[in-house]
Amino acid sequence: MTGAGATVVIGAGMSGLGFANWWRARHPGADVVVLEAEAEPGGYCRTVARDGFVWDYSGHFFHFKDPEIEAWLRARMPGQAVHTVVKRSTIRYAGRDIDFPFQKHIHQLPHDEFLACLVDVFFASRRPAGEAPPRSFGEMLVRRLGQGITDKFLRPYNEKLYATDLDRLDVDAMGRFFPHADVADIIGNMRPRPPGAGAGADGAYNATFTYPAGGAVQYVHALLHDLPAGTVSCGEPVTAIDLAAREVVTPRRRIRFDRVVSSAPLPALARICGVAHDPAVFSSNQVLVYNLGFDRKGPRDVHWMYFPDRSIVFYRVGWYDNILPPAPGAADRMSLYVEIGAPHGHTFDVDALRQRVLDDLRREAIITDHQLVADHHVVLDPAYVHITAASLAETARLKAQLAGHDVHSVGRYGGWTYCSIEDNLIETRALADEIS
Ligand SMILES: Cc1cc2nc3c(=O)[nH]c(=O)nc-3n(C[C@H](O)[C@H](O)[C@H](O)COP(=O)(O)OP(=O)(O)OC[C@H]3O[C@@H](n4cnc5c(N)ncnc54)[C@H](O)[C@@H]3O)c2cc1C
16 A cells, blocks of 8 residues: 555656646645556657657647746756748648648639639528527538538548548537638638738638657657656556545555545546446547658648548558658658558557558658658557447536546546647646645
């Protein structure tokens, strides 16, 4: 048995490390232990450096809304250059590149397809007053943006990503991350832009983004900066929580807790707490990420590209080499991340899929005679959770029940939600205030 009345944090990702910092700032000298199942901290916000390439577990770019949080992190990243970049993202649609978001750039489609989308979105905007609200994400898309925009981009792209039928998902499944646009936005955006004004100026939530030269893991290092040595214990999974005895169990010890803050996926937390729940409610996709390093540059004017075409295996490709300049003296080479979505439970044939990715990159003229000189892959499972009416209700019920035992479920997977790392920090800061 270790001590009495510890604050036990499960998971050393952004949420767990964020909470450990906020708690210690409010309770100096508090007994806080962060238990992490993996051999190193960071969760999904990790970076791998290989053969001169710097890659994240998947492209992680940052859009801070709260200047206080960004300044707090940057103060703990001494000597780390953080680049601010005006986003250039496009959609590869039938051989041409349309600016993102698709719905605001339909005027870049072939003329007849543009007219079809415009007519559909116009009549979608004139639906009868008093109509019942849409029942699903898929229905919301057609009602707000019309059949054309939905069928050409929103449905095929999002079904490749989520690996599920969009009619299963809650209307608000993407929250603020969905770029809404009405007819006025769409038509207003058809005005010619002044030279040099890219698509990044369209008011999207991520029109600019920041990225540290050392990769996303720099934010994890920032969160480790103030924590006393020994706070984080890696390679120590929590295998059970005894709610009655108020003890956390790991293969090494039992720890009596005053409170637990867990960033483990919510259904896993419910299971280790022995709390009845419906696991079928918590469906999600998994994402296989390939990081690929080539011998020389490829396309230059893009940071990431979306692929709605169902015959292309990936749904998105990003270019690290167009975001960060090469290290001094290093060759300027193409450095890509490539994302493939699949339902949870699917088994990837990683070697066959890598070859398929290379074939599809060639088909889309992203590589020609380029040589692959380094590669890495990782599976994120869960990656995008399926937010449904049932998952929202079960999440709220379980979180409230567990909070009654001073066990708080936080983070992207603890809250079974769609969010950014900044949201993780804002949420855990608010929790530290609330339960202090
Ligand atoms: C494909 C993809 C792209 C993304 N891109 C961006 C982006 O560009 N910008 C951005 O801001 N956000 C992005 N995100 C979101 C971001 O990754 C998450 O918000 C953030 O990493 C979640 O942190 P977390 O601590 O909540 O969860 P996690 O990172 O999942 O951390 C949870 C930790 O808990 C540990 N754990 C689980 N169970 C146990 C247990 N029983 N015992 C001990 N430890 C346990 C895990 O090993 C893990 O380390 C992206 C996410 C995905 C999937």
